[in-house]
Amino acid sequence: MKLIQAQGLPAPAGHYSQAVEANGMVYLSGVLPQQGVVDPNVDTFQDQCESVFGQCEKILAAAGCEFSDVVQCTVYIVGIAHWPEFNATYARVFGAHKPARAVVPVPELHFGYSVEVQMVAARPSA
Structure with missing residues (x-):
């Protein structure tokens, strides 16, 4: 199992990895909007979605993957x-x-956010 950590994103605060790769599959942990960047009391649901998908894109890229x-x-x-x-x-x-x-x-979700996304990707063959 290979641990995945995207550059520019904070390391998880809990006992888990941003993502792991095993047998060519990449498993992203649940991604909330980025704390300190998106405030659930001020920012819109759309802002929260954009934050989550932006982070997912960075984590996928760190694993050699993309949304496709x-x-x-x-x-x-x-x-x-x-x-x-x-x-x-x-x-x-x-x-x-x-x-x-x-x-x-x-x-409800942790920290008062309104969206959390978890993904599984198949790493493309090199």
């Missing part, structure tokens, strides 16, 4: 009302690529 390599995505959103806005952002980010996905409405 993602095979599965699990999303946690606070409140079902955010679903349409999230879906539009997700469609823009992934374009024609359509990985397997689950969107799970939850009552």
Whole structure:
């Protein structure tokens, strides 16, 4: 198992890695909006989504992947009302690529954020 840490992003505060690679698959831990950059009390849901996908892009790149390599995505959103806005952002980010996905409405997320994204990607052959 190879640990993945994207440059320019803070190391996880807990006992986990940003991502790990095992047998050609890259597993991203749940990604929240970047603390200290996005404030859940001030920034919009859209700002939070942009922060999460920006971080995911950097973590995927650190593993030699991009969004087109993602095979599965699990999303946690606070409140079902955010679903349409999230879906539009997700469609823009992934374009024609359509990985397997689950969107799970939850009552709350850590630090008061409204979105968390977890991904699995297949590392392209060298």
